[in-house]
Amino acid sequence: MADKITSVIAKEDNGNIQITFTIPSDVVKSAEDETIKEFAKDTEIAGFRKGMAPLDKVKDKIPQSTLIEHSLSHVLPKALAEAVTENKLQIAIYPKFELISAKEGEAWQIRGTTCELPKFELGDYKKAVTGELAAASIIVPGKDSADKSASGQISRDKKEQIAIKAILENTKIEIPQILIEEEADSRLSNLLGRLEKLGLALENYLASMGKKAEDLRADYAKQAKEAIALDLILTKIAESEGLKIDQKEVDAALNMSQVDIKEKDQNPSETDNRKGLMESILRRRAALDFLINLS
Secondary structure, eight states: OOOOOEEEEEEOTTSEEEEEEEEOHHHHHHHHHHHHHHHHTTOOOTTSOTTOSOHHHHHHHSOHHHHHHHHHHHHHHHHHHHHHHHTTOOBSSOOEEEEEEOOTTSOEEEEEEEEBOOOOOOOSHHHHHHHHHHHHTSOOTTSSGGGBOTTOOBOHHHHHHHHHHHHHHTOOOOOOHHHHHHHHHHHHHHHHHHHHHHTOOHHHHHHHHTOOHHHHHHHHHHHHHHHHHHHHHHHHHHHHTTOOOOHHHHHHHHHHTTOOHHHHHHOHHHHHHHHHHHHHHHHHHHHHHHHHTOO
């Protein structure tokens, strides 16, 4: 009987959670054998018919990194699920895995880094927002004239900025570092994609902005932290106020986003994911609408 995969949980000060797995050698051997059999079906070796070569010769054809990666794919999902259940974790993202040790004939060690969504209290967000909106509505000659009408009415965009600033400043919430890094990476990837389409090099873009690569990364990390915090706070406000989104609104929003109807029909699970994502976006928008209408 194979030994059990063990896991050790370590929660870091930055909000990250590390899960270190130890995979016994017999479990490793079983996963490797399964991987080799899968590769054998499509591996061509001189002197043997396709799919009929001895497994030891097939193994010699598989790069070690590929063998390790595919073998881990056979055991890690189940090991992760068990670790999450046993430790009563509610992970926010699929872990980033790092190979610690994978020596032949020995137990393997792999570390996964993930996090849970932060727990936080909203506080008196209504008072914070209404106070800031009231202060902003005071007419001061020569000041903020572009954001107000003659009667002192604040523009919608300005109200949103004020409400967002108020709830961010009045809600204490610690965002796990891995979430910040994931969002910052996504923003950097989008920037690089846009620059590539324009035929611009990142170095030239940075030079035009008077920034270094580390400055850009720091800016994106700050933006990511605030964006994640805002999403979490607005989601919690929507829950607190019992704000609901009609399914017709979700469908209309999806249609406006020009999602391919044929693709949706062929991928029902993907459609459900898109609907869930759109509903969460609309709920956050409803929460922001609620806030700016408090005044």
